[in-house]
Amino acid sequence: MDFALTLLVLVVVLAFTWRYLGSYMAAVFGGRVRWLSWIERPVYRMLATGPEREQSWKRYAGALVVFSAVSILATYVVLRLQGHLPLNPQHLGDVGPALSFNTAVSFVTNTDWQNYAGEATLSYLSQITLTVQQFVSPAVGIVAALVLVRGFARHQASAVGNFWVDLTRCLLYVLLPIAFLTGIVFVAQGAVQTLAGPATIHDALNGVTQTIARGPIGFMEAIKELGTNGGGFLNANGAAPFENPTGLTNFLSVWLVLSIPVALTYTFGAMVGSVRHGVALLAVMAILFGSLLALTAAAEHQNNPAVAAAGVRSTVGNTVGKEVRFGDTASALYTVASTGTSTGSVNSAIDSYTPLGGLGLLAGMMLGEVSPGGAGTGLYTLLLFAVMAVFLGGLMIGRTPEYLGKKIQATEVKLAGLGVLIMPITVLVLTAVAVSTAAGRAGPLNHGPHGFSEILYALTSQGNNNGSAFAGLSGNTPFYNVVGAIDMLLGRFAIMVPVLALGGVLARKEHVSQTLGTFRTDDSMFVGLTTAVTVIVGGLTFFPALALGPVLEQLSHGSFF
Amino acid sequence: MWTHLRRSIAMAVICFLVCGLLYAVAGTGAAQVLFASQANGSIGPNGSLLIGQNWTGRAWFHGRPDDMGPYAANRATHISGGDNPLVANGVPGASGATNLGPRSLALLRDTRSLVILWHRLGVANPTPDLVTTSGSGYDPDISPSDALVQVPMVAKATGIAPARLRALIARQTHGPQWGFLGSPYVDVLTLNEALAQLRGRSS
Known part of the structure; x- marks a missing residue:
């Protein structure tokens, strides 16, 4: 019953997001939103470019590829040198070359695959550098989609837009404001946000002394989800209470990962002059998402085969690798949304999902990430x-x-x-x-x-x-x-x-x-x-x-x- | 090419300053002003409400097992996996999810060992949460039924009547947020803090 209500609220919230974020993004990329033009103009001056200087697709692609290469290199250098750089309260050493390369590529490509445990490997400066890519990489994905949409919207045109202008507008008007506002909600619910180092506490009741990893986590969490990134500050990702403390933040995360991919279908419809065409694409996304969610949620509502074989009966589904505050269905909803959107954050250990539950997550990716897919x-x-x-x-x-x-x-x-x-x-x-x-x-x-x-x-x-x-x-x-x-x-x-x-x-x-x-x-x-x-x-x-x-x-x- | 490169470097610097430093500093400032307690880790006198701890013996309610959980002292039944380094529970290098698959022999063995351990503690029918590890490895919560099955154990060890313990659990139970988001839970640390008060009054 709670799950049905959750889905109903999600559908209603997403419908509003689709309509209003979708038309807002169409206005942003059409240059009709100007409330931050006082920041936009100096940026264009520094880059020696501007909205009136549109590019051919080849120059657009060239700019996109060179910028991504520079981003990979810059991220790589920071990871390699983190031991010698500031904002490193735990005095962690430099990251090795192979891991730095993998991680830099991972965050610049919007993948956020993590071959490391964040709190034990990366300094705060490194985490902040990765957060930069959590803004930039979805923006790059969105502007690439924009070029394709303009391909349908424009006729006998050689120009497809200006990469630097599109990128700047996406960051300023869409990603930064939404991430900042939702970051506050994450912190209000219990996500940590501090530049101070780990905390050590002694519990007089049980004699336990804990050292607890902290950091600038809450605001990274917001852009991690909004940008369909998925790379968390902590090793346990969205299962860690410091990243995803409550049922509300879990729901907020699901909404954030779905919002831009869903809203972009409205943006597409508005830009090509036929919202119905956007609705048709949204319907495909919804059919695939609904099917995968039904499969994984139903599978995870069954007991884990190994737990059942050990003689423990379960009425609360597969509890292995899941957090009590979420339970089986909210866990399944989060991970299906995350694997269907190229986000890849997890609020539960998906390696321990039932075979069919894991199949649902794999299928979301194997369909090419279109249910509803990543940002752009x-x-x-x-x-x-x-x-x-x-x-x-x-x-x-x-x-x-x-x-x-x-x-x-x-x-x-x-x-x-x-x-x-x-x-x-x-x-x-x-x-x-x-x-x-x-x-x-x-x-x-x-x-x-x-x-x-x-x-x-x-x-x-x-x-x-x-x-x-x-x-x-x-x-x-x-x-x-x-x-x-x-x-x-x-x-x-x-x-x-x-x-x-x-x-x-x-x-x-x-x-x-x-x-x-x-x-x-x-x-x-x-x-x-x-x-x-x-x-x-x-x-x-x-x-x-x-x-x-x-x-x-x-x-x-x-x-x- | 050189134009692209020059602009890319300029844009990378701008993004680092705005999306990196400014975002982190402004976010931390806002968080510390508006929600200082949460932003610093929801830390009370005995630990963070959001980070699970080890509870040993029969006189406390236990949280869910993890790699460093109540059973770590018993090497023979040491829980598998959990090789992700994490500084929690005071011991680095031993927390996180086990990542054992649904048809893992190790998971089957671990679950059986945990059932036996709960039986030894005096919990006859351990619930699934109590014999499985969580996603974070330091789940701070248990479900109300996870707490209720431990009542006979705690009642016997503390001498507090089971009815009073059940009432305590009912008071400590948080329903789903806003009535429908997530699952009902009991925070083990606050439950045990309340139990300590009850014990202080009883003795």
């Missing part, structure tokens, strides 16, 4: 699937397919196909490499099919820039640090560049007007077709791998490994 990345990935669906629809009715008045021809289909296929190829090839090498097989904690699932999960998560983990895997090895970084870079830029190219190609095309014979792309038929394309592509490519992992594990009744 969710929208553009789903638009790639929509282009594929339009292409298939066109084949069925024997006409040149069109989407939003743009003819979808060979170049567009090739670019969309490239964007859709790079992720499965990267993930499956790297998983094959990991299971065929001793260094890869040394990773898993668990034996049997679950050990394979841990490897598959790690490479799926990084290849989709998600960042959640079946955390039994020992990822801080040279092999996993380097292979993971390659996985994250391909999952980010090998998809983003074709997306930008597609935006540029589409913007140059002329608009063809709709006729009676045009295949409709804003009705339930199209929603069904796009959903089917997404599920079939994901299902066909990943079913064999899933069969060896969670499916086999589910079918191994009575066996323990």
Whole structure:
């Protein structure tokens, strides 16, 4: 009953977010929101650029890639030198080269995969440097989606916008204000926010002396969720009470991770002049999200097989790795939202989820992160699937397919196909490499099919820039640090560049007007077709791998490994 | 290329100053002014309300087991996994989730050992929370039923009537937030602080 009410409130809150944050973002990126123009102008002056200086898609992509490379390098340098830099109350040493590289790539690509335990590895300055990327990386994802949207919205245009202007506006008007306000709520509920070091306390009742890690956690938590980042200050991530103290912050986290990906479908609809098209995409996202949530929530409401075998009955579901204040359903809601949005934060140990519960989380990523996907990345990935669906629809009715008045021809289909296929190829090839090498097989904690699932999960998560983990895997090895970084870079830029190219190609095309014979792309038929394309592509490519992992594990009744 | 590079470096510096330093400093300032107690860790006289502690013996309510939990002293039944370094419970390097899979033999063995340990403590039917580890490894809470099954153990050790202990648990139970968010829970530290008061009055 509580869960039904939670879902109902979530739907209502998200509906408002979709409508108002969506139209606000359309206004921001259209340059119609100006209340912070007194900050905007000096930034443009320093960069020697401005809204009137629009770029071609190639210059836009060039700026995006160079800026990301600089961000990786800057983050890497801070991690390598943290022992010699200020804001290090615990006097932690420098981070090693392989781990620094993996972590820098991880936060710049919006993945937030963490091969380290934050409170025992990183200084406050390093955490703050990663927080910078928690703002910048979702902004980069959003502006990449913006280019694709402008591709549909503009006609016979060579320019797709200005990267620096879009980035600045996204940070100033969207991410910073929302993160700051919600950061206050996190702290009010109990999330820690201090620059003082760890606290040591003696409990006279039981004689225990504790040393408690602290830090600037609460505000990092806000942008961690809003930016679909997922990398927490503490090792236990959203399960740690200092990050996610109450049922309210848990709900707030779920809302934050879903808000931008959901609202962007309205922004898209507003910018292309047809909100119905945005609703169609939102419907695809909602169908996939609802199905995955139903699967994982139902699975986690069952007892853990090992606990049941030990003779303990449970009416409160699988309690292994879950916090009492959340319980099974609020845990499942949080992790499904997190894996369906490329966030990857966890409020429970997902390695200990039941086989089908874990399958639901894996599936959210394997579908390409479109349920509803990361900030920006969710929208553009789903638009790639929509282009594929339009292409298939066109084949069925024997006409040149069109989407939003743009003819979808060979170049567009090739670019969309490239964007859709790079992720499965990267993930499956790297998983094959990991299971065929001793260094890869040394990773898993668990034996049997679950050990394979841990490897598959790690490479799926990084290849989709998600960042959640079946955390039994020992990822801080040279092999996993380097292979993971390659996985994250391909999952980010090998998809983003074709997306930008597609935006540029589409913007140059002329608009063809709709006729009676045009295949409709804003009705339930199209929603069904796009959903089917997404599920079939994901299902066909990943079913064999899933069969060896969670499916086999589910079918191994009575066996323990 | 060089234009991109020059702008990238300038933008990286601006972002570090605004999204990094300014955000962290302004956030910390606002937090310390508005919600100082929470911002510093919700720390009371005996510890943080948000960080679980070890409770040993039969005279206290126990929290959920973790790697450094009530059972760590017994090496034979030491709980597996939990190799994530974390400075909690005063011992670095031993907390976090176990990350054992649902068909893990180690998880099966650990759960059986925990059931036996609860039986030895005098808890006949330990609830699932009491034989499984949490996500953080230092869950500060237990569910009301987790507390109720420990009543006979605590009543026998302290001499306080079970009915008074059950009333104590009822007073310490927090319902779901706003009536529907999350699950009902009892904070083990405040429960034991209240128990200590009760014991002080009884003796």
